[in-house]
Amino acid sequence: MIRFLPLDLPIFPHKQKVLDEFKPDTDFYFWKEEYISEWDLNEPLHAPARLRPVHTELVDWIKQYLPFESITLLKLLRANKDVAAHVDDSYTAYRGPKDNCRLITEEYRAHQLATEPCGYRMIIAGDRQSLYLSDGAPSVVDGQLVYDSITTKRYCKVPETTDSFVLKSYGSMHGVDRTPGDDNRLLVFVIGWLDAARHQELIKRSEEVYHDYVHYA
Numbered sequence: 001m002i003r004f005l006p007l008d009l010p011i012f013p014h015k016q017k018v019l020d021e022f023k024p025d026t027d028f029y030f031w032k033e034e035y036i037s038e039w040d041l042n043e044p045l046h047a048p049a050r051l052r053p054v055h056t057e058l059v060d061w062i063k064q065y066l067p068f069e070s071i072t073l074l075k076l077l078r079a080n081k082d083v084a085a086h087v088d089d090s091y092t093a094y095r096g097p098k099d100n101c102r103l104i105t106e107e108y109r110a111h112q113l114a115t116e117p118c119g120y121r122m123i124i125a126g127d128r129q130s131l132y133l134s135d136g137a138p139s140v141v142d143g144q145l146v147y148d149s150i151t152t153k154r155y156c157k158v159p160e161t162t163d164s165f166v167l168k169s170y171g172s173m174h175g176v177d178r179t180p181g182d183d184n185r186l187l188v189f190v191i192g193w194l195d196a197a198r199h200q201e202l203i204k205r206s207e208e209v210y211h212d213y214v215h216y217a
Helices: 015-021 056-065 106-114 196-209
Strands: 002-006 026-028 031-035 068-078 083-086 119-125 131-134 139-141 144-146 153-155 164-167 173-176 186-194
Touching: 002 131, 002 196, 015 056, 015 119, 056 068, 056 186, 106 186, 186 196
Parallel strands: none
Antiparallel strands: 002 164, 026 031, 031 068, 068 186, 083 173, 119 164, 119 186, 131 153, 131 173, 139 144
């Protein structure tokens, strides 16, 4: 199973505009975030999200190149600190350690598990080698996340020939060791209902192009 893979997609040409117009409106654990999709903590992730009229060049690029039938969550995020190793699991009943995570429907969770790696990302600015994968994935025990020991880190590189990559979402620990002075690092986080055939074609093509960069479980 692939855990990290750069994607064989064109460079996004409007990165500076997104960087200039980034207006974070939410603090969430390690990140300052700007939601492009509308967000309702009380509604489980499932339905296509309404997109706010911001960062329109980015939204158009995503709709053209990423294999989504619909988007459920789209946001920009920045962390000016180390990001501790974590997983991007979504749960049907567990709302996270601070009771502030959105739930997911059983149907949509099954779709994500069936299309792993399903976590699409883009790097708008910043260090392309500070993301790492680790062991130590957690379990939910008595309403709390209990992590195993972290014994290894594998650093990932996003080559300059692409801005896009995909991560395994469920059970795949990852974090960021912040590079000193890397204050403008900005990522796009996007998930949704995938067109499975287009998704798999992109994964296969990218695996051939970026075979020297891919990380497997």
